Amino acid sequence: MSDKEHRVVVLGLGRFGSSLALELVSQGVEVMAIDSDSKLVQRYADDLTHAVVADTTDAEVMRQLGVDEFERAVVGIGTNLEASILTTAVLADFGIPTIWAKAISREHGRILERIGAHHVVLPEHEMGERVAHLVTGKMLDYIEFEDDYAMIKARPPKEAIGKPLGQSKLRGKYGVTVVGVKRPGEGFTYATAETVIERGDVLIVAGKVTDVERIADLT
Numbered sequence: 001m002s003d004k005e006h007r008v009v010v011l012g013l014g015r016f017g018s019s020l021a022l023e024l025v026s027q028g029v030e031v032m033a034i035d036s037d038s039k040l041v042q043r044y045a046d047d048l049t050h051a052v053v054a055d056t057t058d059a060e061v062m063r064q065l066g067v068d069e070f071e072r073a074v075v076g077i078g079t080n081l082e083a084s085i086l087t088t089a090v091l092a093d094f095g096i097p098t099i100w101a102k103a104i105s106r107e108h109g110r111i112l113e114r115i116g117a118h119h120v121v122l123p124e125h126e127m128g129e130r131v132a133h134l135v136t137g138k139m140l141d142y143i144e145f146e147d148d149y150a151m152i153k154a155r156p157p158k159e160a161i162g163k164p165l166g167q168s169k170l171r172g173k174y175g176v177t178v179v180g181v182k183r184p185g186e187g188f189t190y191a192t193a194e195t196v197i198e199r200g201d202v203l204i205v206a207g208k209v210t211d212v213e214r215i216a217d218l219t
Contacts, residue, residue: 006030009070011056011087013040016102016123017076021048034065036083057086059093068094075101075117085111092116138216140202144209151179151206156197157218166193176207176215 006029010021013035021031025048032050035041045051054061056077062068073096077084084101091099092115101117103109109120126144133142133152141153160168165178180188181195182202189195197203205212 007032007070008072008074009034009067010074010076011035011067011091012076012078012084012102013037013044013051014076014078016078016121017074018044020074020076025049032065032067032070034062034067057083057090059090062090062094067091068096070096072096072098073100075099075112078102078104081108084108085115088112088117089115133213133216138219148209149207150209150212151204152212152216153202153204154212154216155219156199156201156203157215159218160197161199163197164193165191165195165197168197170205170215174207174215175211176205178203179206180204 008024008029009032010017010024011034013021013033017033017035018040021033021044024031030049032052033041033044033048034052034054034056036053036055038053041051041053052065054065056062067073073091075084075088075091077087088099088101098119099117100119100121101112103112103120103122104124106122106125109122112120129144130142133139139152139154142150144150157170160170171177178191180203181191181197182188183198184200188204205215
């Protein structure tokens with residue numbers, strides 16, 4: 001990874017922006033964090049590589065800080081829609097190759113995409129969806145990706161217990177792929193057609209959201 005690729009600028013130090021910036025630093029990434037709130041900047045100044053008080057919507061100020069030289073940027077501004085949109089537009093005008101932006105609604109996210117955000121994150125919405133899947137107790141964990149694709153951690157369907165995966169034909173019947181299996185007291189192992197599923201196993205299952213939900217209903 002080049003020096004440029006090993007740097008990220010985070011604009012907005014609210015809950016999302018600050019936790020993301022701190023996690024990046026813990027992974028050895030150089031982070032420049034910018035926020036107009038001096039108290040927030042002061043709070044995180046000792047933990048981040050660089051923390052600056054500035055107006056993220058001011059293109060000239062951002063250029064003076066060298067933001068236009070970054071290859072990856074994250075807009076963590078959520079509640080101030082105008083600042084979120086204008087900041088994203090500044091980054092897009094700079095031609096930054098990868099822009100992530102937080103949105104508070106799907107409509108907000110669509111606007112951010114139109115003006116140049118390459119990736120839009122809806123943390124509250126996505127967390128709500130994830131918890132909703134877990135509250136029923138049918139899934140042990142749930143992660144949704146783009147294009148209606150998800151990965152879940154769940155108990156095996158009754159019909160698969162005691163059989164090799166290839167024989168249970170879960171892929172053919174339900175359109176899902178069993179990626180890994182965890183036995184009680186053991187770590188996860190990659191699943192193969194010869195893997196025999198036992199009662200008490202935990203499966204990692206991937207596929208379309210509706211398909212993995214259907215598998216979870218069978219457990």
